[in-house]
Amino acid sequence: MNNQPRLTLHIPEPPARPGDHPDFGGMKLPKAGETMRPDVDAAEPTMRDMPFGLIRVLDDGHNAVCPWDPHLEADVLHRGLRAMMLTRAFDDRLFRAHRQGKTSFYMKSTGEEAIAVAQSLMLDRRDMCFPTYRVLGWLMARGYPLLDLVNQIFSNAGDPLRGRQLPILYSARAYGFYSISGNLGSRFGHAVGWAMASAYKGDDRIALAYVGEGTTAEGGFHEALTFASVYRAPVILCVTNNQWAISSFSGIAGADETTFAAKALAYGIPGLRVDGNDFLAVWAATQWAAERARLNLGATLIELFTYRAAGHSTADDPAKYRPADEALQWPLGDPIERLKEHLIVRGEWDEERHAALQAALEDEVRAAVRAGEAIGTLGKSKPELGSMFEDVFKEPDWRVIEQRREMGV
Amino acid sequence: MPVMNMVQALNNALDEKLGADPDVLIFGEDVGYFGGVFRVTDGLQAKHGLTRCFDTPIAEGGIIATAIGMGAYGLRPVVEIQFADYILPAFDQLVSEAARLRYRSNGEFWAPLTVRTPYGGGIFGGQTHSQSPEAIFAHVVGLKTVVPSNPYDAKGLLIAAIEDDDPVIMLEPKRIYNGPFDGHHDRPLKTWAGHPKAEVPTGLYRVPLGKAAVVREGRAVTVLAYGTMVHVALSGIDEAGVDAELLDLRSLVPLDIEAITASVRKTGRCVILHEASRFGGFGGELSALVQERCFDHLKAPIERVAGWDTPYPHAFEWDYFPGPARLVAALRRVMEY
Numbered sequence: 245m246n247n248q249p250r251l252t253l254h255i256p257e258p259p260a261r262p263g264d265h266p267d268f269g270g271m272k273l274p275k276a277g278e279t280m281r282p283d284v285d286a287a288e289p290t291m292r293d294m295p296f297g298l299i300r301v302l303d304d305g306h307n308a309v310c311p312w313d314p315h316l317e318a319d320v321l322h323r324g325l326r327a328m329m330l331t332r333a334f335d336d337r338l339f340r341a342h343r344q345g346k347t348s349f350y351m352k353s354t355g356e357e358a359i360a361v362a363q364s365l366m367l368d369r370r371d372m373c374f375p376t377y378r379v380l381g382w383l384m385a386r387g388y389p390l391l392d393l394v395n396q397i398f399s400n401a402g403d404p405l406r407g408r409q410l411p412i413l414y415s416a417r418a419y420g421f422y423s424i425s426g427n428l429g430s431r432f433g434h435a436v437g438w439a440m441a442s443a444y445k446g447d448d449r450i451a452l453a454y455v456g457e458g459t460t461a462e463g464g465f466h467e468a469l470t471f472a473s474v475y476r477a478p479v480i481l482c483v484t485n486n487q488w489a490i491s492s493f494s495g496i497a498g499a500d501e502t503t504f505a506a507k508a509l510a511y512g513i514p515g516l517r518v519d520g521n522d523f524l525a526v527w528a529a530t531q532w533a534a535e536r537a538r539l540n541l542g543a544t545l546i547e548l549f550t551y552r553a554a555g556h557s558t559a560d561d562p563a564k565y566r567p568a569d570e571a572l573q574w575p576l577g578d579p580i581e582r583l584k585e586h587l588i589v590r591g592e593w594d595e596e597r598h599a600a601l602q603a604a605l606e607d608e609v610r611a612a613v614r615a616g617e618a619i620g621t622l623g624k625s626k627p628e629l630g631s632m633f634e635d636v637f638k639e640p641d642w643r644v645i646e647q648r649r650e651m652g653v
Numbered sequence: 654m655p656v657m658n659m660v661q662a663l664n665n666a667l668d669e670k671l672g673a674d675p676d677v678l679i680f681g682e683d684v685g686y687f688g689g690v691f692r693v694t695d696g697l698q699a700k701h702g703l704t705r706c707f708d709t710p711i712a713e714g715g716i717i718a719t720a721i722g723m724g725a726y727g728l729r730p731v732v733e734i735q736f737a738d739y740i741l742p743a744f745d746q747l748v749s750e751a752a753r754l755r756y757r758s759n760g761e762f763w764a765p766l767t768v769r770t771p772y773g774g775g776i777f778g779g780q781t782h783s784q785s786p787e788a789i790f791a792h793v794v795g796l797k798t799v800v801p802s803n804p805y806d807a808k809g810l811l812i813a814a815i816e817d818d819d820p821v822i823m824l825e826p827k828r829i830y831n832g833p834f835d836g837h838h839d840r841p842l843k844t845w846a847g848h849p850k851a852e853v854p855t856g857l858y859r860v861p862l863g864k865a866a867v868v869r870e871g872r873a874v875t876v877l878a879y880g881t882m883v884h885v886a887l888s889g890i891d892e893a894g895v896d897a898e899l900l901d902l903r904s905l906v907p908l909d910i911e912a913i914t915a916s917v918r919k920t921g922r923c924v925i926l927h928e929a930s931r932f933g934g935f936g937g938e939l940s941a942l943v944q945e946r947c948f949d950h951l952k953a954p955i956e957r958v959a960g961w962d963t964p965y966p967h968a969f970e971w972d973y974f975p976g977p978a979r980l981v982a983a984l985r986r987v988m989e990y
């Protein structure tokens with residue numbers, strides 16, 4: 245023992261901090277088309293290299309390439325582009341609303357819009373998404389009313405959740421969107437249970453759940469994977485690897501040692517690693533996993549490789565812990581730009597139409613915010629006070645009845 | 654003497670303990686390079702080194718479990734749980750492990766860890782950034798739970814907690830990190846500047862665990878409070894115009910039962926104020942103790958002023974928060990009984 249080197253404690257550190265030049269040169273990125281596409285019903289042991297590849301469809305010239313090209317109609321791509329642009333316009337506008345003191349909090353999904361939008365459009369209306377706070381695109385892709393979002397963010401009298409939740413922690417059952425809570429990772433298992441219930445009932449609905457890469461450290465992530473594997477639950481379990489968890493780089497979640505998709509290996513389920521800024525790749529991988537789930541072949545883990553281009557939230561200043569221009573150096577580009585260029589290459593889009601759409605979406609958002617402001621911003625308008633005491637239980641018990649009376653409501 | 658807000662006082666305590674004791678180390682989510690989302694560990698990694706103050710994976714159970722293991726080895730880990738609302742994944746580690754290791758091993762193993770965690774409302778944090786879980790921890794035998802209400806106590810209690818050989822949870826009232834808050838949310842924000850308890854000496858000093866502070870002497874009624882509610886109590890007492898004695902408990906476990914009973918025996922009345930929801934809250938325990946030990950001295954029923962028995966609703970921050978008006982009403986009821 246004495247002749248061994250002394251033990252040292254290893255603490256991971258990111259390659260670049262403020263003041264450094266961000267360098268993604270060392271990142272191994274397979275080219276579009278390079279990562280194989282297993283048959284949907286292939287046995288899991290035949291695809292154990294998938295977690296180390298990267299599913300990409302759009303090549304550097306913005307053309308879609310096989311084997312993962314989902315061959316989507318231009319109409320679907322237009323819908324996707326619109327929802328992604330709407331998500332970004334809404335995020336930008338509501339972030340500013342926070343800066344103007346109109347609400348308490350906001351979080352953007354800038355740079356990650358392709359993920360939720362593609363998956364929302366791809367899955368069936370009857371399937372259920374178990375969201376994080378960074379998948380607004382899911383609702384945008386399904387036409388959720390902007391005014392309802394604004395009212396929730398302002399916690400005003402029009403808030404569909406009656407002021408119960410922090411801004412953006414939506415719930416929208418009719419849109420296949422489960423209730424969000426601030427606690428990280430605690431709903432990953434709900435998706436598995438929901439999917440198991442569908443299987444138990446002999447239905448054909450599947451579930452999809454998200455966590456951030458930082459959240460894969462929580463026990464709930466691993467528990468969900470175990471249950472999904474054991475019961476072959478019809479569920480798509482997604483890790484959005486946007487490289488950052490507030491100020492902690494992905495190495496703090498284990499990314500220096502292996503990929504997040506590779507966590508699937510130990511559970512014996514397929515693990516796909518996907519270019520999350522490539523709308524077509526996200527669509528194709530999700531479609532593959534959905535078909536597999538519907539064939540009773542169980543769960544798939546999908547790592548969506550992307551970059552959190554904005555700060556964590558309105559409470560965050562990323563310039564304090566990462567190079568200010570890191571987002572611009574991200575080698576997989578911007579999801580909106582890439583889909584736009586692809587449509588242009590296909591002859592289905594042009595700069596003028598893009599600019600016109602952008603302007604129209606900004607108008608749409610502005611009108612919704614104005615309508616929300618007319619009802620009232622945070623503190624200026626509230627849901628009916630007595631509603632605070634409702635829904636603790638289905639039927640109120642004596643405590644809330646008495647306390648409600650004490651408040652005189 | 655240096656004037657500090659509560660964040661600076663906590664940072665100073667950690668800085669001095671890191672400097673004085675190589676077995677002290679700090680870890681938690683975002684506490685390393687960045688210095689914590691509330692800036693409590695700002696600069697500590699740069700000054701003391703990567704292994705003395707570092708980021709952890711997002712796994713509260715993992716944070717507490719590793720802290721217990723390190724503590725069992727002989728270190729004195731100080732961990733941050735980013736919000737008290739997110740401590741629950743670590744509940745099993747705290748209750749079944751940290752709190753019982755000494756007892757079940759007959760003193761062979763113990764875990765001298767300190768858990769710091771911001772708690773409480775008044776910040777429009779909604780139901781997952783506003784809760785006050787002190788009663789849950791106070792109920793667990795083997796855990797100590799402390800709550801400072803000002804910068805001076807924050808530093809002294811944290812040093813005492815780190816030096817204590819048992820697990821200590823320090824709940825930090827985040828609403829008063831940067832200034833005292835008396836519950837009047839519509840008035841201008843105050844900073845700690847000018848507050849006598851913002852004078853924080855440099856160098857190690859301790860506020861002993863288990864000692865309450867008499868914040869205001871009085872003869873008519875005893876008010877028991879801790880954390881942000883100490884400041885709310887002061888304004889409520891003023892507004893009610895009663896000769897109340899205010900005790901800042903500072904430490905819930907161990908509890909300064911002598912200070913409580915001495916005060917209630919003197920005043921004959923007791924009002925308890927906390928942010929946490931009322932049913933099963935720490936006020937229930939305080940009320941039972943006062944009743945058991947001071948029954949003959951009581952001139953009025955004990956009153957509890959607390960959060961409503963609902964989750965903490967975002968839109969209704971100030972309807973939920975037990976502000977001075979609710980205390981004034983309770984003080985009047987007790988005095989007029």
Ligand SMILES: Cc1ncc(C[n+]2csc(CCOP(=O)(O)OP(=O)(O)O)c2C)c(N)n1
Nearest residue numbers: 378426427428456457458459488489490739
């Ligand atoms: C159980 C729990 N612990 C800590 C937090 C505080 N917190 C909120 S978001 C966050 C980072 C999450 O990072 P990641 O999972 O990568 O998701 P991202 O924000 O990047 O989308 C942390 C630590 C929380 N909300 N819940």
Ligand SMILES: [Mg+2]
Nearest residue numbers: 456457488489
């Ligand atoms: Mg992340």
